[in-house]
Every structure is written in C-alpha cells, then in structure tokens.
Amino acid sequence: MEIDDKIVKRAAALSGIEIEEEKTEAMVEFFRELVGHFQGLERCDIEGMDPFFDLDGTPCPLREDEPVRWENGDEALEAGSLREGPFFIVPPISGAGVADEI
Amino acid sequence: MALTFETVIGLEVHVQLSTNSKLFCPCPTDYVGQEPNSFVCPVCLGLPGSLPSLNARAVQLGVKIALALGCSVPRVSRFDRKHYFYPDLPKAFQVSQFGLPLAEKGAMPIFLGGLKKTVGVTRLHLEEDAGKLLHGTPDGRLSGASITRVDYNRAGIPLAEIVSEPDMSTPMEAREYVLSLRRLVRYLGASDGDMESGSLRVDVNVSQKCSDGRVGGRVEVKNVNSVRAMERALEYEISRQREVLLSGGQVYRETRHWDDSNGSTRGTRGKEEAQDYRYFPEPDLPPLVIDDSFIRAVEKDLPELPWEKRERFQVEWGLSSEDASTLSERLDLAEFLEETVAHGAGRGSAANWVKTEVLRILNETGIETDALPFTPRSLGALLAKVDEGSLSNTAARGVLEVMGREGLGLEEAMRKAGIVPGGVKGDLLTEAVREVLQGHPEETALVLSGSDSSGKKRKYLQGLVMREIKGQALVGDVSAAIDRELDLMKGFRE
C-alpha cells in the first residue's frame, strides 16, 4: 500500500486538523511505519468471519421515558468562550469540509 | 422521435417521535418556546465524559411505525456514529443506525383519485436530532461580522428516519406519500407530524430516465419545509433535469437546496467529493435487542391503520371513496363516527352528519372531538330518530344546535326545542307551518281568500306540514297552528 502525503492530508482534513507543511513528511513516515505493522494482520486467519463485535452479549439497557431537567445548565453555558445571552456563538459557517445539516 | 422521460422519486422522511425525554438523555422534549439552551445536559451538549442511555419509548414508537408499515424488525440492531463537523452537532458525530437499522422492507399504500398504489419502504431507523442554528448579526462586540447563535434544546430529540423505495413518479404521488405517512404517525400517536414546526421533515431524491437510455444522476433536494414546497421543488427539479438532458447535458449526482422564495433549487457543494462519514458502531451503546415479547407488546398497542379504516368504510359501509378518505383522515374523527354508529345511528346518516356538521364545528373551532359539546352517544341517539323517521333533518339540526349551545343531553335538548316524546308542538310546529305556507304561496292565497270551499287546498297544506314534522303532531295541534298562522296573515293584509 502506497502511503504518500495525499493520504495524510486527506486524513488530516477528515480530522479537522491542519498539519503544517514541515511536519507532513514526518507524519507520512509515521503512517508508513504504522501501516507496515497493520499489514501484519493479513497473516491472521479471519476468513468468513462476521465483523459484528459484541463483548458479552448483554443487550443495550433501555431507560424509562421520564423527563428530568438538568440544573447546571448555566455552568455548562459559562464554559463557552463566545456567548450571547443564552446562546453559544460560532463564527459564520462557510468553507469546504462542512456537511449539510441533518 | 421526441424524447420522453420517466421521473423517479424517493423520499427520506424524518419524524420527531413524541417522547417525553430525549433519545439518549432524560432532558425534556417540549423545548418549543423555551429559553435557548435550557433543556440541555452533558449528554445532549456532547460534554466530554458524557455517555448516552437509550430511551425505551423512542424504541417502542419506532417499532410501532415499523410494524404499521409492515417492516420486518430484526432481533438485533445497532447504533453507529456518523461523523461531520457542524456547530449544531455537539459531538461532531450523529448517533444513528447505519449498518443494522431498527426495521427494513415495508410498504405503505397511497390513494390517488381513489386508486391504490403501494410505495415500498426501504428502512426505518432511529437517530438523534441536531441543535438549531440562528444566523444573524450580533448586538455589540463582534460588530460588522455576522455570527451564528447555537441553541441545543433540540439536540438529541428522537427522530425516526423512514426511507422510501424510489417508487414514486410524480409530485402528486410524493405528496400523497407524505400526507399518508403523516396521517399514519398521527394515528399511531408516534409524532405530531407537523411539517411547519419541523417535527416532520422531508428530503427528496429525484432523477430522470430518458427514453434514449440515458439516466440522470440522483439529486437530493433539501430544505423543503412544507408539502407544497416539496411539490414545487419537485416540479422545478423535474423540469430542470429534463432541460439539461434535452440540451445534451448531464445531470450530476448532488445535493441541492430549495429556495422557497424564488422557487428554485441551487447546488450546495459543486463538484466536491462525496462526504466520508466514517460510520462505525457506537461503542457506548451495546446492540439493541428487540425480542418477540417487545414486538408483541407493541403490536397490542397498534390501532386499525388509516388505510385499513378507509377501506372498511368504503367496502363494508358502502361510503364513497371521497367520504371514506375524509372520514379516515383523523383518528379522533373516525373514532367519533364509529361510536356514533355504535350508539344507534345508521352508517350513512352518521357519515353524512360527521363529515358535515361535526367536521364543520371542528374546523371552525380547531378543537378535538373529545372537546365537542355533544357525545357520540347523544348524536347516535339523535340520528337513530332521524333514521326511523320520527325526526326530520331540520328538526334534528335544531336539536343538535341546542345540544351544542346549551350543552344539554338529547332528551333535554329535544324538550327545549319543543320536541317531546309523542309530538311536535309549540315553536317547532309553528316553524314547520310557516315554512310550508311560505313555500306554497298560491295554495295559501286561495285558502286565505276563502275560495277553497271544498277545503282541499287546506288539507293539502296540512298534509305537507305533517310530512315535514314526520307526523309527530296531533292533527288538532296542526290544524290549530295553521289557523293561527292564517289569522296572523289575514291580520297583516287587513
């Protein structure tokens, strides 16, 4: 598998992290070494296995539909570095890499 | 030969489920009109260290819709994380069901001009709603720049996403599908299905097949916020795609945005590569297991479905397709009708009365049937009298009006309206006489002028009155009432 800076840059874009130009080569090297190890998994016999992983078969517990109002909302809001009244604020949304709303 | 086109439409409908608490946290769901960011907690704010816990009711409602649509509900389904950065998505992933959805492979009948068509349902899955963004300019410190306000009250509201097969070919069919689905979720008490407030949202997928074999790319249209907007967006998009293909161009697979104010769609991302959502199983939630007893419990709670009711009204009750449709539109109305019949009214007269008198009151006042001033029991008893011929429609309307206005039971209202067991008297009788006399001026004039020597005309008028009041008065009373009226009229002449 060829690992180059394109792969690293795509991973960076998906991660929402910009890698400085001067650090890209080191990251490519890191990816190469790591992927070399990953490819060791090819020697593991997983033929025909279902990837569905479930540690111990305990089904997801279900919570009763009883509303509870959380009381520390103000503390949570205070943590936002940009706020206006009861709102969190973000700068306008534009640019690539941003998906549509649900 | 001129090119022809076939339109292919599939819909993805999101409905907010009517739970009391959010999908993965106990925050209350009645956030509309509340202070922004006041119905939030560490979970729906996506605070570090918070973990989801699944709402049982949301699962029940999802399964309920799925069963109503005839979907199969596998024993095991699972939640996955769908990743993208957007400020309304507090964890930068949406917890949804991707690989193993709650339900698959169902269908819903829709009716167009009385004809039935079945639209396939590919899948139904549960997912969490996002917060709300309000774009605008700030008051104060970031002057000049525009900002986005974020309110997470809606974040985490449970949604069921229902994905149809691409089985529709006209905007009208799409409309019927959405209306039918809305009717269904309302019947089931699973959602209020209100598109204007966003509790039912539709994404449209539309493409063209050209008779020369070309197939246009599938275009997804977002931001259609009403049924009307969806029809308009489809009409616009169909003609846009056809024009592109007619001019030899290519329709690209893309997402477009409906602009309701100028009635057009526009591309949102140009030629950008497809989103890579990096789905993987939500490690914080073990697999969701829906066993037989869960299914049985939900099944027990399923009402007769709207299309089943409609068919029964048409086939068993003999109602017209239109009446059957109108009367099965609302579950409360349909149930009111059936109870009215259960309390003695004939199906035909009950249907007539409910679709006219009852529906008129509901539409004028905006109330539900349980707030009506009369019960199906009293309406049923009233209509039974009409059906057996002991009360005219006019008289019955009068009684119903009294029941409504005075909040009286049937017996009392009839007494008040002058209809007592054994006879029509008083005002009602006078009213009937007046109606007959005024409706037959020639005969009345003859009697008044005294030239009805044989008394034939008078007898004729008396018979008309008796017919009007279904023979429910004593002959002497009728005669006396006619005399009184004629005297009055004479008095006017002289």
Place this chain on the structure above:
Amino acid sequence: MKSEPMDAAVIASAVAGRKCSAVEVVSASLERIAAQEPRLNALITVMADRALERAAFIDRQVASGGDPGPLAGVPVVVKDNLCTRGVRTTCGSRMLGNWKPPYDAAVVEMLEEAGAVIVGKSNMDEFAMGSTSEHSRFGPVSNPRDPSRVPGGSSGGSAASVAAGYVPIALGSDTGGSIRQPAAFCGVHGLKPTYGAVSRWGLVAFASSLDQVGPFSRSVADMALTMDVIYGRDPRDSTSNERGRPRFAEGALNPSVRGTRVGIVREFREGVLEQPLAKAIEDAALALGESGCAMADVSLEESVTFGLPCYYIISPAEASSNLARFDGARYGLRMDAPDFVSQLLLTRGAGFGDEVKRRILTGSFVLSSGYYDAFYTTALKVRKKICAEFDRAFTSADVILMPAVSSFPFKKGNFDDDPVGMYKSDLFTLPVNLAGLPGMTVFTGLERSGLPTSVQLVAPRWQDQRLIKYAAVIEKKFGRSPVATGGCF
C-alpha cells in the same frame, strides 16, 4: 499522628473512631504533595482548599455520629481525565483550557460518597495517549523510584502519587495498559477492572470500547477496599454492568487459591523480558505453587502477534471520533477565526499535541472509505479472535500470570523520535483491553537499583475478585509496596 503515609483502611478506621481527624490526614497529604511536587510533577491541580473543607465536613459528620463511609477521610488523587464539578479537568491538554466540568464523574461521586477526600488531579499523557506521561501540556512526570525515568503512562501521575506516598489510593484509566504499565514502572499495584465493571460516566473518552477506570494502591487490602466502592452498574453508562456483588475486601483477607490453576503464557517464557522481570514471574509462580496452585501452560500466540496492530487500529479509530467534539464552540480552547471551519482547524491545530494528532489522523485514516475494510473491519475480526483465544486459555487456567512490562522504566526522552517504538511497549497489556478482561499489576519487589519488579494477573471477565485473591497471596510472599524514599539515585 504519624508522618509516615498510612493505608486507606487504617485512615478510615482512625477517622471513624476519632483517633485522628480527616483534616489532620488531609493536611499531611497536602504537605507531602507540597514537598515533592516540584520534583515529581505528578499533579496538574492540587485541590487544597476544597480538600480541607471536605475533610472538615467529614470530621463534623463523625462528630455528629454519622457514618462517614468506608473511605472516611482518605485522601485520594484522581486522573485529570475524570470530571470534577467546578474543578478544572484538562486531560493534560491545551485543548480543554481551564474547563470546569459542570458535573462529577461517577467514580468521583462514589469516592466522595464513601468519605474519600480528593486532594488533586493527576498529570497524564495528553488525552491518555502515551506510555510515559511525558506528553502533557503541564510537563513530564518523574518516576518517584528514579526521577530520571518516566513513571509510565498514561496514568503516570496517579501511579507516582501513590508510590510517593501522597495518597494511599489513586484512580487512573486504562485503555491499553495505562494503569498496569505505570503501576509496574512505579512499583505499586494497579488494577484494570473488567470492561463494564466500573462506570465510565464522566471519564473523558479516549477509546470507548477499551477504556476502564481503576485504582492504584500500595496494598492489596486498599485495592480491595477501593474496588468495593467503585464497582457496579451505573444506568448512565449503558456498557456498565455487574455480575453478582463480589466482596473484594473479604477476598483480600481470605485469599484461598488452593486447587486452582495458574496459566503461564508460553510465548512470554524466553528472551522477551529483562531478566529480573522474568524472574519475578518465576518467583510468583513458585509462591502460588506453594499456596496450592497448579501451573498450566497456555498460549496467547494470536494476542501476541496481532494484538498490537489490532489495538493501534481500533483505539485511534474511536479516539478520532471521541475527540472530534473539540471545536472551540462550547468549552475549552478557542482560537479566533473569521469562519467556523477556520476556527475548527486553528483551534484543533493549537489545542492538540503531536501524539494526539498522530492518533486522530490514524483513526480518521483507518475509518476512511477505501481503507475501512482493510484496516478497521479486519481489526474487529482480529479482536474477536483475541477474545476467543483468551476464552480458550481460561478453559485450562483460572487466572493467567504474565508480565505487565518487558523492561524497567524508560529514561525520559527515550521515545521522542520513535512513537511506534513506544506503542510496542504496550504489548503485554493491550490484549487484556481488547478482550475486556480484568488485569492487575502486582508489585513484587524492588531491585538493588531501587527499580521495581512486578507481574500481571489476568482473569476471565467478571472475575475481578480473583485478581485480588491471587494478588493477596503474592503480596504475602513479596511484601507490600513501600513508599518511595525519593530522589537519592
């Protein structure tokens, strides 16, 4: 009162019996911290005022005849990835800034409910990613047994706090060995419970399917005492569970292991370990044999061969997802930018350190289309095989005895340019996380150099109490972990 640090059990009964006050105990703990912190840097935040207030509250509780709980007045340290309401929780990262969580982690609630007094938040590798506790915005932690060496990681601050005698008990988190490896390096006991046995509510997630909270201690009795407090299902953590209600403290007191089988891992017998660590395994096996255990030969070949790549696919994948939420909008660091995407990129670029960036990028890569099946899907299948391999091993052994680490603590800076080399040091611990098993590093002694030796015990799922029993037997033979004498090397 004595100036020598006391065991939790001793403190709790002394405080409850009014032989000493919680305020005295906590003050002594704070004094040790003040004296040694300049050298060790084990704590990110010292909660002196809050701790003294809390201690005073417990003293009042005792005075008024109330039950102060099984950890009455016991000073404890919790890793700085456990949320503490109103007290900054940083995960050792710039990214969280001085974020003060508006809620407590479940284990924090449980400790406080039991009367414990949190005196500090411990230093750690950023977001628990690392094996040296050097990757922290607050600087590296030093090993109390030898300050030129790392304490291990990522819970290095918690391990060092216990080894240095700040506190008898500390909590850490373990995703691939982050409790057991620093316990081995610092010469204390460290237990990673069965996945699901301790609530993760309020633990800032690294890799959700692998993370567990667990305790450090210098004695098995204190370990048991802490497990009795933090074990159990929490409805807020859907992956938490419980099987029965084990009584850990009783297991520590009456450690009967006679007639059971101890699995010795074939693949770890020769050549892979530094000699004193290999000898520790042999000695522990002998001790268990003397107590009536039979030795059984077990194989963990696939875990040894494939565990590392499997882990380094799954854990970054989950980390890339868990750490996606840090966008500057709701908490933590925010860099000024004209639009949302620039704010996102600038904030994450400035907030995350290099190791965290490496893991996030790795995770995005293995989950991205085109590579997903080759890496992520394959790793899930391999993980199932590793689980099955442990299941097989446990058909012939009741507990597995194996090393926690292959070497003595690294010198500081050892892996500065060799991240993958650092990953390889997790070889003995991470398969246990992949299989969701309980595992415990048990202190077995100090070498003449002052550096510690240890062994690792691994039990089947939900048999956490077994670890306590075997550890108690080993501790009887080798003695408990002494407080580090400090800085004379």
